[in-house]
Amino acid sequence: MHDIQQKLFPNMQQNEDMFHSLYANCSDIVYRTFLISGSIKALLVFIDGLSNCERIEDYVIDPLMRGEHGAFENIAQLVSSKIPVSQTTEVTTFAQCIEHLSLGCPILLWDNEAYGAALNLASWEKRGIEEPAAEAGIRGPREGFTETLRTNTSQIRRIIKSHLLRTETLKIGEYTRTNIIIAYIDGVVDTSLVEEVRSRLSNIQIDGILESEYIEEMIEDQPYSPFPQLLSTERPDVVCSCLLEGRIAILTEGTPFVLVAPITLFSLFQSHEDYYQRFIISTFIRWLRYCFILISLLLPSLYVAILTFHQEMVPGSLLISMASSREAVPFSALIEALIMEIAFEAMREAGVRLPKQVGAAVSIVGALVIGQAAVHAGLVSAPMVIVVAITGIASFMIPRYIAGIAVRILRFPLIFLAGSLGLLGIMMGIIAIVLHLSSLRSLGVPYLSTLTTPKTNEMNDVLIRAPWWKLSMRFRRHNP
Template sequence: MNRNLLLKLLKKRQPAPPVQEQQHAQNTQHLLVPDLQSNLNLLHSIYANCSDVVFRTFYIGGTIKANLLFVEGLSNCDSIDMYVITPLLKEDIAGFADMKQLAERIISVSDAKPIATIEDCVWYAANGYPVLLCENEAQGLALGLSKWEKRGIEEPSAEVGIRGPREGFTETLRVNTSQIRRIIKSPRLKMETMKIGDYTQTNVTLAYIEGLADKTLIEEVKNRLHRIRIDGILESGYIEEMIEDMPYSPFPQLLSTERPDVTCGNLMEGRVAILSEGTPFVLIAPVTLFSLLQSSEDYYQRFWIATITRWLRYMFTLISLLLPSIYVAVLTFHQEMVPGSLLISMASSREAVPFPAFIEALIMEVTFEALREAGVRLPKQIGAAVSIVGALVIGQAAVQAGLVSAPMVIVVAITGISSFMVPRYIVGIAIRMLRFPLIFLAGTLGLLGIMMGIIAIVLHLCGLRSFGIPYLASVAIPKGGELKDIFVRAPWWMMNTRPHLTGDYDQYRQSASQKPGPERGDEK
């Protein structure tokens, strides 16, 4: 077999614009031929040294030679024996005309796709579909008998809530799409699947609701996905980095979630979802800063409880970003801002500390981040215990040794607790990263440096885009209907409009006369 031919077969190029894609298909697709042995020779060359690939040769009705290609561990061998090989061995060849008739009359498999190229044989076999080839037939059949070990549906570990659904996405794409389809039963829910990755050929599905998601947004997402050229996709994070607007920003420009209810809620607001095979995390686009600070539980609790919780979340997000830098700035440059008695107490606690407040804050923050990362990486049974006990022991020992002061330990502890209020882990990481340059500015310029840092962050957020949508759109371009779900969580009977993301959209989500209450006699 020609080496260049094999390389072309194994490294199939990715989707291109429509015209180029058609030309590419004509140049590189290798059609099946009526000679079964020629097809098998080519497939044997492709699958050389692949012990898990099975070529099962048999005769239909004892006369017509056929071969079944499948991968052990990806296909259901029991179903292959029962519904494919056994009926074909017993079939009378007088009723056999072509592959289409074979699928309609003999093989009792619901999903039987005709295929015509070697590339299709390779792709379907890699996805668990047994491929049936027959003598004197230039077509084959890909049979939907895939079966492999997969994780069951469990509660999401990264987005835990008190009230709401307990189901989370899994690593199997079709299980994830079925969970979305089970919630949104309308046929207007569209799912388009493409393959990304030269070697992994990962299935990536774009989901949206026709009529709610703007066509311009859908086309933009498709174009960015089609432009990806990579050897493999192992997690949705690969896709996220390749389609975001500003890759050097610390802030995420797509929402990643493992909850089907969050995904469906965003789809019904006119956004699109990107699902990838092999990961439970689904990407949502576009997003704004305030949508990343919202929790799914906000919409399941009573509205006034959700509003108070949301304000607490905003406040502690600011505390997690600014508290250490404000403490350093006040102790270093602005002692007059501290009450006298408190200043004396803080000075006495810092009397034996050999480091300035700036170095002290950096030491404690780096140590706390190391403990938190260690707690994440350790097994769940001991991770939380190690992080908590480690923080207590190290903090107490550091204070007694005179390395840090007790107020600094309190500040770092409050900052760490505040960062846990951020509902999205990736947003919390961005805030933790920005905390260090703010501490540096506070240690060199005081409150002036903090203000310069805040202005720089705000300017960056104003220029940030998520698929063309301003990151601060809901605040920078305020609309009455959208403000009902930003600073407060209005009652559901008041949120009768959808957020306006881009282009044309279906504005109203419900009737305006939904206010609950007893029906009065004069209103009948």
């Protein structure tokens, strides 16, 4: 095993041998030797597919081979004068060379010098800017983040043009050395939050980072909670609005999903479209969303509890109709609800995983066919199918996918509690959820801080979406 912290050798042949040893059995590493000014040996190393070969030939090899060395004091001056590249970086160790090579920057070395130059001639295939598939909207910007880090930071810079926008870069991952950027607005963000993020990111020890979820799971306060403590989004406008509120964005190389922290529970139930339409309509839709979130969480368990323990709560005619529909069903309401909920979740996941051309059709047809067949076969009752369908529709009202998953998970223990203890069990489950939410923190900020320490300006964007002239607020850290 070679020590990559080894400094470069003055002898070019030793450097080339070292690179051959470091990149043994690597067919994509290109070694190009040539003479600078026809007399000095030089070596150019780059990775095929990450560097622009045409620009290397036109901007590096050809000018150096034709340049006159005698007009310059040393080779470094010749390189800086003859190579028309926007950025060159001096490298003195093999570790620095490996880092720049992995970014697509060719390494230029020459004889009798123990240093070289990394040339900014990177060029690789990347996806263009498109509308986010998971956060599409009727009104608002159509741009979404991509997997290229600099493209993402440029989109943020294009919206927030202030010089106070800070972007700090870290590298995480023993092998991937993934670039992570912390973005915030100096003077708006709480400096203690920035220090907290820096501390948590610097303490991460892992072989590689492939997606922002790796970061999220390692810096959140309570990883065993079903509720996310960081917001993930593909939309630059959402990230910029959070930065203007004094929050921090964490961008990860190789993924379009950007993390935002700290957040509160209500951040997960707010949609970007709430701010792109008139406040009266946004307020109505927000209240409708809150109602359907409660329906998604509680409706199956309420149905099970009422049928199992509290039949007196149902009007007589409706109770007779429900009893007749369940007459041939061999299962209890609890088992019936679990069967239907699990089947619905399975069809939903199947629709997501299948190709787009058939995914929606399979999930819809599957729900119709299986539901109708199950009712005719006497396995489930028609009211249960209606309850599960309404619950599924209500869950689609949650704007954040990760928040919807949390509600879907909590639905099952509530169904068990309803089948065991009735409404008392549901109340116990709700109390447990509220207690858990009260204990949650997002980078040290209480999850329910908006409710526990209410302020007029903050409440204007929680229960309602007040007009813009009343939303002159910024996020403030609440000390627990």
